[in-house]
Amino acid sequence: MGSDKIQPRTLKGFRDLTPEMMIPREGIVAAAKGVYESFGFSPIDTPALEYTEILLGKGGAETDKQLYRFTDNGGRDVALRFDLTIPFARFAAQHIGSLGTPFKRYHVGPVWRGENTQRGRYREFVQCDFDTIGTTSIVADTESTLVIHDLFVALGFERFSVRLNNRKVLSGVLECLDLADQAENVLRALDKLAKIGPEKVTAEMVSTAGCSEAQAAEVLALAAITGDNAAILTALEPLVGHSKQGQQGLAELTAVLEGVQAAGVAEGRVRLDLSIARGLDYYTGTVFETFLDDLEGIGSCCSGGRYDDLASLYTKQALPGVGASLGVDRLLAAMEELGMLEGRAASAPVFLAFFDAERASDYVALAARLRAAGVGVELYPEPRKLGAQLKYADRRGHRLAIIVGPDEWKAGCCQLKDLDAKTSDEVALDDLASVCLQRLG
């Protein structure tokens, strides 16, 4: 037997968002848009579905496995995008003729990865990307770093750091050690340093990357470098040695740091971190990740880098680029965990109680007048008990409540309650709009 109802449920890694979560998420996106636009990035959009060949192999073997892929009704092999960068590369290759270079865009939208879920990791999540393409200038890297910095400041974070590194530096060091062809295995082993210790890392380098003990020790020396940005740069110089690539990477890092400093960014907010080695396969120069000091465990909330040959997969025209992706949903999870969300479910800041059942039209008219004056107002739809209405308003998180009963209507005034401060004042209806605007700041 059982119920004849279909059990309501959502797929693993997919979730519904209630107003309490959606309102702050919209806030994050709005803040991001504001910062992006202040740097001159323009919005674009692309389809969620792409031909599989567009996406396959572009993000590395790992993203291929995570692809949501199927055959559409027309027999086409299609897949859901797993990030916004690859579709943008395709977009750029297709439209760059009319767009012109350099081109700066931002893009907000959901992406899908069929991987295991974890804290702050979902199968469907929103990214908020910005990229500059059509220039190899390091200034673009510098400005990208500043975008990330300004973004986290705009979101209200004090304690965070943008971790900066450059793939060319790592490659250069490995080149000097004759390990260039084992870069991936070496860096993967190196990345585990903090977790498993130098001895095991050395062992792994020897076994998986074919390093000698001496080579492994040199690589570990790289990770041992600490200190402020200037100290790290100095220490890197000998390690990079004669590698042309390494020297260029070092010069790029230096340039970015100089630019960031010139822009007045506080020391420590942007810092070199030689462990930021990985990321998607297509990064070739600057790479960055962003960590919250109070919640490092949740991972990077904004990552990106320079990719000098990404669009070349789709066009002969050289379209180098640099950009990053803000993980909106991960950031939202972090902010929730850090208690940064207000928990307001009300979109309109002002609540208007429906008190006198005989005056429905008067309430509607009053609400309309306030809205016309720029005050967001929610009129309760039923003349329920006042206590119940106020409880509703309080729970939803309205800031102000307006009460107009028979007596007030006659007197042309109302009770204006501040729901947060728990105070109440008598205000003339003629002054109500301006008083509300003033209270709401």
Add this chain to the structure above:
RNA sequence: GUGGGUGUAGCUCAGUUGGUUAGAGCGCCGGUUUGUGGUACCGGAGGCCGGGGGUUCGAGUCCCCUUACCCACCCCA
């Protein structure tokens, strides 16, 4: 995909060596003379004990499978 943990009311959890009508706190709804919310008092609703199978006279409690979530690995936003 691998390993470990958890899954009992909306939420956080109790549930004794398997034994009759499964509990608490918070939340929710209603009420405390039909005009005022976060406090107090009273009352109420709400659980196929994640799902399926097995052992047993009897299972929330034991065994198997499955599913979801959490943690680690891996990878990443």
